[in-house]
Amino acid sequence: MSSPSSALRAGSDPYHLGHHNEWIGTEPEYTGARSGGPAPKRIVVGYGFWIFILSDVIMFSVLFASYAVLAGNRAGGLGPRDLFDLRDTAAETALLLLSSFMCGMASLAVAWRNQLWTQITLFITGLLGAGFLALEAREFTHLVSIGAGPTRSAFLSAFFTLVGCHGIHVTVGLLWLGTMMAQLLTKGFRENIRHRFLCFTLFWHALDIIWVGIFSLVYLIGTILP
Amino acid sequence: MSSTQDPHIDPAISQQLLRSRGADAGSVVGEDRLPGEPPEATPGALGAEIRVYVYGLLLAIALTVAAFWALHTPLIYGPGIMMAIVALAVAQMGIHLVYFLHLTTAPDNINNALALAFGVLMVGLIVFGSVWVMAHLNHNMMPTQQLLQMQP
Numbered sequence: 001m002s003s004p005s006s007a008l009r010a011g012s013d014p015y016h017l018g019h020h021n022e023w024i025g026t027e028p029e030y031t032g033a034r035s036g037g038p039a040p041k042r043i044v045v046g047y048g049f050w051i052f053i054l055s056d057v058i059m060f061s062v063l064f065a066s067y068a069v070l071a072g073n074r075a076g077g078l079g080p081r082d083l084f085d086l087r088d089t090a091a092e093t094a095l096l097l098l099s100s101f102m103c104g105m106a107s108l109a110v111a112w113r114n115q116l117w118t119q120i121t122l123f124i125t126g127l128l129g130a131g132f133l134a135l136e137a138r139e140f141t142h143l144v145s146i147g148a149g150p151t152r153s154a155f156l157s158a159f160f161t162l163v164g165c166h167g168i169h170v171t172v173g174l175l176w177l178g179t180m181m182a183q184l185l186t187k188g189f190r191e192n193i194r195h196r197f198l199c200f201t202l203f204w205h206a207l208d209i210i211w212v213g214i215f216s217l218v219y220l221i222g223t224i225l226p
Numbered sequence: 227m228s229s230t231q232d233p234h235i236d237p238a239i240s241q242q243l244l245r246s247r248g249a250d251a252g253s254v255v256g257e258d259r260l261p262g263e264p265p266e267a268t269p270g271a272l273g274a275e276i277r278v279y280v281y282g283l284l285l286a287i288a289l290t291v292a293a294f295w296a297l298h299t300p301l302i303y304g305p306g307i308m309m310a311i312v313a314l315a316v317a318q319m320g321i322h323l324v325y326f327l328h329l330t331t332a333p334d335n336i337n338n339a340l341a342l343a344f345g346v347l348m349v350g351l352i353v354f355g356s357v358w359v360m361a362h363l364n365h366n367m368m369p370t371q372q373l374l375q376m377q378p
Contacts, residue, residue, distance in 0.1 A: 043334055050338050054345035061349040065356035090294060097286055104279040104326055112272060205326045209319050215290075216315035220297055221308050 042195060049199040053206045056169075060210050063162040067218060071225055073154040080155075080222030083148055085139075089219040092135050093211065096170075099128035100208035107201045113189050119181060125204070126177045129170055136167050159218065166214055169207055176200055282325025289318040 038044075071080070102125040109117035140160070143149065150160035180200050187193050293314040296302055302310050323329045323342075331339050 039334070047337055047341075051341055054341055057345055058348045058352070061352045065353045068353065068357050069360040086294070086297075090290075093290055097283070097290070100322070100326060101279060101283045104282075105276070108272065108275050108279075111275075202327070205322060208326075209322045212315050212318045212322070216293055216311050220293055220311050224297065224307055 041191075042198065045195045046198055046202070049202055053202055057206070057210065060162070060165070060213070063158070063165060064213060064217060067155075067158040067162050070154040070158040071222060074156075075153040077153045077156070078148055080159075080219070080225060083143060084219050084223060086219060086223065088135055088139055089215050092132050093215050095128045095132040095135070096208050096211050099125050099132065100205055102128060103201055103204045107197070110184070110189060110194060110197055115185070115188075118184055122177060122181050122184075126174055126181075129174050129177070129204075133167060133170055133174070136163070140164070163214060163218065166207070166210055169210075173200075173204055173207060176203065278325055282321055285321045285325065286318055289314050289321065293318075 039047075102121050106118055106121035106125060109121055143156075148156055150157050177200065180197055183193050184197065293311050296307055296310045296314065299307075329335065329339060329342065
């Protein structure tokens with residue numbers, strides 16, 4: 001193959017009508033969008049995992065839709081206003097948001113190849129995530145203990161399915177987080193490890209985005225329903 | 227970069243184009259980067275990168291506090307509170323996408339943005355479609371008592 005710039009020259013316009021000239025000399029970085037062959041692996045990896053995240057979000061949207069439809073069907077039982085403690089919700093929101101922020105800090109530490117800060121920030125990320133899970137587990141056991149378990153009404157079935165599914169995602173994310181910490185420690189900042197870490201940060205940030213939907217729709221809007 | 231400049235174009239302008247290609251791609255961060263991807267580790271850039279995350283965190287906290295505040299405020303018309311909370315949630319999701327995931331429409335990122343657009347379309351169809359259809363069914367359904375009386 002001839003050099004990229006001469007290949008581009010053949011297709012460029014001498015009167016600069018298009019935008020080709022902006023990209024001359026930069027083809028290797030922009031291969032996915034311009035001429036010059038397949039995209040680099042990090043772009044393909046990120047895109048593939050992004051597609052997975054979006055399909056996960058679509059799955060959550062079905063659970064959101066079920067909750068929105070079933071929130072009023074309480075079979076004579078208690079509704080969101082009586083069952084939910086919004087102080088717990090606020091604490092869970094804060095924990096998960098800070099965890100997402102610390103995950104961002106960890107991605108910077110990885111970019112700067114600082115092992116110590118990578119481990120510290122990932123550990124804090126995991127600690128905050130575990131705190132979130134503990135609060136959620138406490139809430140669930142409290143609900144079940146007062147007879148408002150998932151079998152009580154359609155509203156509670158939808159609630160436990162949606163919020164529980166998010167909780168399972170966070171649990172799996174914590175396992176993945178521990179794995180990433182160990183791999184970064186023992187294998188270093190190798191390219192394939194960084195690709196895995198990129199996928200993990202995507203996953204963790206996406207969980208926080210889904211939680212924004214949960215605390216808004218399930219908890220806040222739930223408590224203003226009649 | 228300067229070694230492969232286009233001879234058709236004035237070197238000064240060419241340099242400017244090369245420098246501005248990231249900034250005019252519609253990005254707050256100003257770089258073509260994948261969602262969640264860390265930046266290039268250039269000396270001195272760490273402070274700016276941390277600042278982006280801090281801005282995102284502060285905006286997210288502000289929107290969360292606003293959502294909790296909107297729940298009980300007398301300033302918003304009662305039936306409109308639900309829409310206010312939905313709007314604040316959508317805004318916060320946007321903040322997360324831009325400041326934490328660095329989603330832009332720059333060339334290497336455009337496929338991610340398009341996939342996201344499709345995802346948003348699907349989520350919208352599923353959630354609003356379900357709520358709409360089920361609310362109408364509920365509204366038009368004959369009350370159970372009448373239904374029982376119609377049985378022979």
